[in-house]
Amino acid sequence: MAKPVIVTLPGDGIGRIVLQQAIRVLNAAGFEADYVHGDIGWDFWCKEGNPLPQRTIDLIAKHKIALFGAITSKPNDEAKAELSPGLQDKGYTYSSPIVGLRQHFNLDICVRPCKSYKGNPLNFIRRSKGDTVDEPMIDVVIFRQNTEGLYSGVEWTNPPEQVYQALMTHKKFIKNFGDVPVEELSISTRIFTRKATIRILDAAFEHARKYGYKSVTVCEKPNVIRETSGLMWKLAKEIQKSSFPEIKLMNTNIDAQMMWLTKNPEDYSVIVAGNMFGDIASDAFAGLIGGLGFACSAQFSSDGVAVFEPTHGSAPKYADYEVPIVNPVAMIESACMMLDYIEERKKSAKIREAIAGVIEEGKVRTYDMMKMAGSPEVVQHGAASTSEMTDAIIAKL
Numbered sequence: 001m002a003k004p005v006i007v008t009l010p011g012d013g014i015g016r017i018v019l020q021q022a023i024r025v026l027n028a029a030g031f032e033a034d035y036v037h038g039d040i041g042w043d044f045w046c047k048e049g050n051p052l053p054q055r056t057i058d059l060i061a062k063h064k065i066a067l068f069g070a071i072t073s074k075p076n077d078e079a080k081a082e083l084s085p086g087l088q089d090k091g092y093t094y095s096s097p098i099v100g101l102r103q104h105f106n107l108d109i110c111v112r113p114c115k116s117y118k119g120n121p122l123n124f125i126r127r128s129k130g131d132t133v134d135e136p137m138i139d140v141v142i143f144r145q146n147t148e149g150l151y152s153g154v155e156w157t158n159p160p161e162q163v164y165q166a167l168m169t170h171k172k173f174i175k176n177f178g179d180v181p182v183e184e185l186s187i188s189t190r191i192f193t194r195k196a197t198i199r200i201l202d203a204a205f206e207h208a209r210k211y212g213y214k215s216v217t218v219c220e221k222p223n224v225i226r227e228t229s230g231l232m233w234k235l236a237k238e239i240q241k242s243s244f245p246e247i248k249l250m251n252t253n254i255d256a257q258m259m260w261l262t263k264n265p266e267d268y269s270v271i272v273a274g275n276m277f278g279d280i281a282s283d284a285f286a287g288l289i290g291g292l293g294f295a296c297s298a299q300f301s302s303d304g305v306a307v308f309e310p311t312h313g314s315a316p317k318y319a320d321y322e323v324p325i326v327n328p329v330a331m332i333e334s335a336c337m338m339l340d341y342i343e344e345r346k347k348s349a350k351i352r353e354a355i356a357g358v359i360e361e362g363k364v365r366t367y368d369m370m371k372m373a374g375s376p377e378v379v380q381h382g383a384a385s386t387s388e389m390t391d392a393i394i395a396k397l
């Protein structure tokens with residue numbers, strides 16, 4: 001069988017560090033692939049005026065599977081100032097290459113699992129009867145619509161005349177905003193399409209069925225945001241009834257979900273939401289299982305492009321340590337999601353078991369797991385470095 005070709009996109013900062021560690025683990029687990037490097041990130045903005053060069057888009061279009069580290073984004077004025085002198089004042093404007101990737105390939109399905117590891121000192125605990133504490137084991141997978149909703153970028157301050165006139169046809173707009181001067185209006189739209197909503201719902205239900213989860217929870221706010229949240233809830237009921245009758249369908253409002261998640265997080269399994277509420281819910285659940293060092297994700301398009309990445313960013317302040325200290329687990333978990341996707345499930349299971357073994361044993365812990373503030377000294381104070389953590393995982397394989 002031909003080896004799969006994986007496009008590696010290390011990007012910036014700690015993205016480069018953790019991606020390298022993930023590949024060490026993939027190799028040690030016996031996964032054979034050809035890796036091709038793709039340029040992405042700040043250096044290419046500075047040198048070429050484009051953090052997502054066309055050659056990188058072509059590579060991903062050709063090979064379809066990418067492992068991504070993280071990129072650095074900076075505000076417009078700083079971005080302009082760091083452009084190489086030859087490119088200054090040529091009209092280049094910075095935009096985030098990971099957002100660009102999601103839009104270019106229409107990576108509309110984002111999957112973010114949050115599963116507790118036994119023995120992780122960062123696990124959520126709660127007070128129980130008497131003086132005891134409970135440590136509920138969390139196994140939640142968030143399906144976040146990744147391209148629409150409040151993050152689609154359809155927004156205005158001082159909207160153009162046609163937009164204003166269109167709004168003035170709405171009774172509630174006239175009543176609540178009709179006397180606000182147009183230049184004082186800022187508007188961000190929340191657009192859901194039927195097609196994309198069905199895709200994220202289907203993906204959530206399929207996942208529940210495939211992995212034996214008992215329920216799917218739509219986490220929106222249909223009682224208030226009646227059109228968009230309402231559409232998702234209505235379609236969810238139809239899809240459940242027609243195609244997934246064995247899976248229980250639940251409905252929570254995003255605000256109440258933030259409360260339920262510390263009261264009874266173990267009651268939730270697959271959660272599906274639009275772009276912003278999915279982002280909020282996934283960060284909140286990630287907090288219960290150890291935070292950014294443990295939060296992994298995958299993104300899929302309808303035509304077979306898949307990008308796997310940790311949820312964290314490039315953490316620039318930790319990027320240039322002589323001995324890197326950041327936790328590689330989120331990136332290694334993201335690589336496991338890639339193995340699942342290409343049906344290398346034995347290998348992903350083996351790697352996850354190795355991670356679980358290291359965490360449960362508790363001898364090797366990165367600084368975040370020891371609740372230390374990050375600094376080069378953490379290693380002298382008993383924290384494992386990034387590569388020591390990886391070594392421990394590899395030793396368990």
Ligand code: NAI
Pocket residue numbers: 018069070071072073074098292293309311312313314315316317325326327328330368374
């Ligand atoms: P960040 O996720 O890079 O870091 C926030 C903090 O979380 C760090 O200072 C560190 O304390 C902790 N942290 C992150 N990853 C960790 C790991 N693997 N192990 C241990 N601790 C970890 O977010 P921040 O500081 O808001 O952004 C830094 C840069 O990253 C910005 O330029 C931002 O635009 C970019 N970013 C990129 C993302 C991406 O590439 N998908 C996502 C989020 C931010």
Ligand code: MG
Pocket residue numbers: 279283
């Ligand atoms: Mg986020």
